[in-house]
Amino acid sequence: MNAGLLIKSSVRRCAPRYSERLYGPRLAGRDPSGRVGSVTQVKIALFASSLRGGGGKSVGVNLVRSLPLAGSDHTYLNFIPPDDDYRAAALESGSEVVEVPSTGAMRRMVWESARGSRLASKWGAEWVVALGNVPIRFSGKSAVLLHDPHLFYPWSAMGHLSKRRKVRKWLLRAELRSAIRSQAVVLAQTRAAAARIESTYGVRNICVVPNAVSSLITDAVDPAVPMQLPAAGFRFLTLTRYAERKGLDTLADMFESHAGALEDVGGIITIDPADGPAARRLLERLANSRSAGGLHNVGHVPQAQLRSLYGQVDAIVLPSQLESMSGTYVEAMALGVPIITSDRDFAREVCGDAALYVDPDDPADIAAAIRRLADDDALRRRLVASGLQRADGEQATWADAADAVVRALEHPSSCQ
Numbered sequence: 001m002n003a004g005l006l007i008k009s010s011v012r013r014c015a016p017r018y019s020e021r022l023y024g025p026r027l028a029g030r031d032p033s034g035r036v037g038s039v040t041q042v043k044i045a046l047f048a049s050s051l052r053g054g055g056g057k058s059v060g061v062n063l064v065r066s067l068p069l070a071g072s073d074h075t076y077l078n079f080i081p082p083d084d085d086y087r088a089a090a091l092e093s094g095s096e097v098v099e100v101p102s103t104g105a106m107r108r109m110v111w112e113s114a115r116g117s118r119l120a121s122k123w124g125a126e127w128v129v130a131l132g133n134v135p136i137r138f139s140g141k142s143a144v145l146l147h148d149p150h151l152f153y154p155w156s157a158m159g160h161l162s163k164r165r166k167v168r169k170w171l172l173r174a175e176l177r178s179a180i181r182s183q184a185v186v187l188a189q190t191r192a193a194a195a196r197i198e199s200t201y202g203v204r205n206i207c208v209v210p211n212a213v214s215s216l217i218t219d220a221v222d223p224a225v226p227m228q229l230p231a232a233g234f235r236f237l238t239l240t241r242y243a244e245r246k247g248l249d250t251l252a253d254m255f256e257s258h259a260g261a262l263e264d265v266g267g268i269i270t271i272d273p274a275d276g277p278a279a280r281r282l283l284e285r286l287a288n289s290r291s292a293g294g295l296h297n298v299g300h301v302p303q304a305q306l307r308s309l310y311g312q313v314d315a316i317v318l319p320s321q322l323e324s325m326s327g328t329y330v331e332a333m334a335l336g337v338p339i340i341t342s343d344r345d346f347a348r349e350v351c352g353d354a355a356l357y358v359d360p361d362d363p364a365d366i367a368a369a370i371r372r373l374a375d376d377d378a379l380r381r382r383l384v385a386s387g388l389q390r391a392d393g394e395q396a397t398w399a400d401a402a403d404a405v406v407r408a409l410e411h412p413s414s415c416q
Helices: 054-070 084-093 105-123 163-182 191-201 248-257 277-288 303-310 327-334 345-354 363-375 377-393 398-410
Strands: 006-008 043-047 075-080 096-099 127-130 141-145 185-188 206-208 234-238 265-269 295-297 315-318 339-342 355-358
Touching: 043 054, 043 105, 054 075, 054 084, 054 327, 054 398, 075 084, 075 105, 084 096, 096 105, 105 127, 127 398, 141 398, 163 191, 185 191, 185 398, 191 206, 191 345, 206 398, 234 363, 248 265, 248 277, 248 295, 248 363, 265 363, 277 295, 303 327, 315 327, 315 363, 327 339, 327 345, 327 377, 339 345, 339 363, 345 355, 345 377, 355 363, 355 377, 363 377
Parallel strands: 043 075, 043 127, 075 096, 127 141, 141 185, 185 206, 234 265, 234 315, 265 295, 315 339, 339 355
Antiparallel strands: 006 096
8 A cells, every 4th residue: 555645535515425545646526627516616725734733733623624614615625644633524524635644844845845736736726725834836826824933933032942943944934935925825823923924024915814712622522631630729731732932941940949939839731752852851850850840741632631621720821932823822711711821912912801921931920920810819700701701702713714714715815
């Protein structure tokens, strides 16, 4: 069996039929004219194959599920990782799928612009939409979603990066600077990100596609989380994979330098040793430090169990130095959990008055905010009420996000 490609097809959205594993492309049951009945359809190839974990996966899975419902006159070919959540989303939407095998990031980028682009053309795609920050080389119209903040925030905000990673981000930015001008549409997750993309690359054809609460959380049967959480008077959750910009090491510093003030506080983090050497160093530090041990790692938590986990904590603490738009913000507000986060534009746009804001580089400032929230019931109630109000009236749903993508593709000039 050729490991390079799996294609599964459906005849109609309402009655999906999957073909067998194939060596090459065979899109069963689809009229080559791109029509179902008398309805002319725009054919859109959606590349979510780089979004394999964390918040990126949530974006990919929910757009694969929601886009066919938003653009009912359009058909979709979804390039996805070999992942059950993606498969279920494609099955639910009745759209066609190409499974892209797990490889390194650079090999996957080359595959998407070479083999993937040719498959999209052979399928008859009129649009290619890349969700993974890197434009796809395509002869037709193309769009890219930029959500890696390292690609559009100033270098002065990247002191957390190693020299090696700075070089890699510099190379990606250099490539993007030339490739972005070929994109008919650029997608961003917030107005703040859109403004920074425009400032960095000089493009104006930017549309905002907001993040939303994952259906993997809202539709979950809410199973109990099979883990032992720390016994503490006040528990907070920092829900993220390990990355230097996420502030996890700053939280460890905070517990070491303010152990007395936080003696009744327990922090929960969700990193995996597979997140990299820096993640393993942090876990070793926590294991060997009595005071930093106020942070308790529970490892990766499946999205279907997150609703239960949110229900067992008193606050979300996200001292990120950089974000595009964290889905944890909207999830916490929708589920009634108060937020402590960075005093940065990406956080203030999303959270408004539903959060306490701190300097993410200052362990003392973060500790003071946690202490303040732990001791003030009225403040917690106010933040929860503000968050629920924003979630009800101001925060987007995935249907809204899918509608925004479809509008951008149908009317690119509206992104000016």
